[in-house]
Amino acid sequence: MLGMTEDGWETFFLDYCAFIKEDRQRSHGGLCMSVVSNLQGGEFYESEGAPQQEFADHEFPIVMKNIAENIKKEIEILKGAGYYELLLHTLGTETLDELKNVKVIPELSRLQITDEFKICLLDYDKEVRMTPLQKTLYIFYLRHPEGVEFKMLSAYYDELLAIYKVLSNREDAEKQKESIRRLVDVTDNAINEKCSRIKEAFLKVADDFIARNYYIVLDRHEYRGEGNKKNSIYVELLKKIMLPRDLIIYPKEISDIEVLVPEERKKVIKEELEEIREQYRALNRLFFDKSYPKGALIEKYTAFINLNPKYYAAYRDRAILYTHIGKYREAVADNQLLITHNERVWSDAIINKAEALFFLKDYDEALKVANHYFAICEKPTAECFRIRAEIFRKLKMSDEYKADMRESKRLRKE
Structure with a gap:
């Protein structure tokens, strides 16, 4: 909330609560969403559905000035509390001697x-x-x-x-x-x-x-x-x-x-990016509308992707829609595109691909893909364990099936 004024609090919290509500919706009803807290910069904005044109700005390395300002704030806290000895011990005499020789x-x-x-x-x-x-x-x-x-x-x-x-x-x-x-x-x-x-x-x-x-x-x-x-x-x-x-x-x-x-041209670019963002938001709202026909929505997503082929969040949504209507090969293709682009950002696409392969009855490949997901994902969800358990069941691997189902049930109770 840095830079937030009193006038902006209401808007901030309304947007934040809407974000939480949408995020919770994503984790139910068979939608497999991985934890994104470990993502940084452009990766996080990509996973949340921001125009690809903005990612390079967010991926720019953190300037040392910001790190120095944060250190300065921490030093002021220690000084204010009277912890001068702790501060000197933390910096160390070697660092202090080096700083003495630096020209400001x-x-x-x-x-x-x-x-x-x-x-x-x-x-x-x-x-x-x-x-x-x-x-x-x-x-x-x-x-x-x-x-x-x-x-x-x-x-x-x-x-x-x-x-x-x-x-x-x-x-x-x-x-x-x-x-x-x-x-x-x-x-x-x-x-x-x-x-x-x-x-x-x-x-x-x-x-x-x-x-x-x-x-x-x-x-x-x-x-x-x-x-x-x-x-x-x-x-x-x-x-x-x-x-x-x-x-x-x-x-x-x-x-x-x-x-x-080129102020006018920059204004146009901002408006274009905001329009793209709003078009995706409109699609995403329909994505969570259970009454909206999924076939018609897939057509809308496809038209959007054709105009914005690097808007990767749209592929994620379309892949899930394909799975819901039984177009499993198309779901595999969209999930694979995300995996190829960046499997760290789109780790949920890996388990979703495994699920689509399961429905295609390609159980061996589905297990291979699911195991890769578990190898790279820090916090698999209950739904992810359930999907792999179903693959184990089809492969008649009863001990593995029971273990994953137990873990799935345990996570659902938490």
Whole structure:
């Protein structure tokens, strides 16, 4: 509830209670949902049904600044309670001695992009080596001190392409366009890999205390909604470079490229993402409506998936619907797609696939899949034990059947 104001409490708790209610509905009626508390970042948002375009932002590594701020808060608590000796013992004399030798304000070097488009730290006499595409992304963020979320990169396509054309003049025009199209398509999370490579490039020439001023970091920004959403708090996961801009030297070819401020395009992207999210929510509400015809709902899910092929939560729902109406091969296919994508996030798809294979009477394969689920899942539910027990029963493995049924009944009583 960080950043929550008194005006926003009611909305927060209503949304939170609705989330709990929906989550409890998911765990009954044959729906096998794994515990997701161990998921982090984009994985959690994916499992809850968020547009794939947002995952790269949530998967961005935690900035050290946040860790430092948390440590500072804990130190203040110890100091306030008078535990100075405990604090000194915890930090240790070695750490304290090291801290004494650290300059509070680092002496930062000027960063020059040369006429040959090399990235150099002039005052350290170091070159920072990157690929042309990594340089393109890096120079783009140098030119945008305000910060840009990954999901908004497509709004800056023209600027990124203009930079890349200067850096990669040997490629033909179509290859250049395709490279930038892939760069701004953040649904495969490759953007985080590029940022990691940029960070590594700086860490090769400077320690992290210095380098963190040069590579791309996360700057979490909270703001209040407008109009009828003024009581809601929103978060922007801005990516930016903290280096003071008066230390940057550009060549003329880079300076001449227009710095875009595509506010209208960014607004359109936000509206598109919200529309996709709302379309899924509408489908998900019908998913829990027992009176709605499942065949018709499958058609709606299929149409949604055709338009949003990387919206993985929709595949989960459709796989369950397929199982309910007896289309087990289709259920296996949807569950396998989720497993192939990320079996950690979609571990429930593994047991659901086993259930569909059971109905197809492929008991040996069903047992193999179910056992894999139990091997990777920390807290299997009662329903998961029941499914495997039924597979054991068909394979005439009576001792295993009885053991799983006992565990299923025990979990249901808890």
